[in-house]
Amino acid sequence: MTEIAQKHLAYCWIARGDRVLFLRRAPGVFLAGRWELPGGTAEPGEAFEATAIREAVEETGLRVRVTGELARDSWPDVAGRAMEVHAFVYTVEEDGAGDVVLNPEEHDDFAWLAPQEAGRLDMAEHFRRLL
Structure with a gap:
């Protein structure tokens, strides 16, 4: 029997008023051109809240x-690997309202959108379920 690997992701729901930050x-x-919340893979032994930050x-x-947990979801790896992905989405507050400065190796655009606006973007299904 093949053992299924586990991958843990943590994302931030960063809101300014009724708008939330999404990154392309x-x-x-991987998944170029799709929109997502800021976040990524937990390192071994790293608390998921720390990953999000x-x-x-x-x-x-x-x-x-981090101010709370908004949602969690799990799904099989979209690339077909023997892996189960577990994601946690945390509500967060900014320590001051700074300017967004993207890491160009990961993202090429950002937008502050109301959830209904974000629902029209090309994004992974787990983000769509969150909206």
């Missing part, structure tokens, strides 16, 4: 703190 994946990266800084330059 850069050309040449670290990824927000790396991907947006924004400093945030």
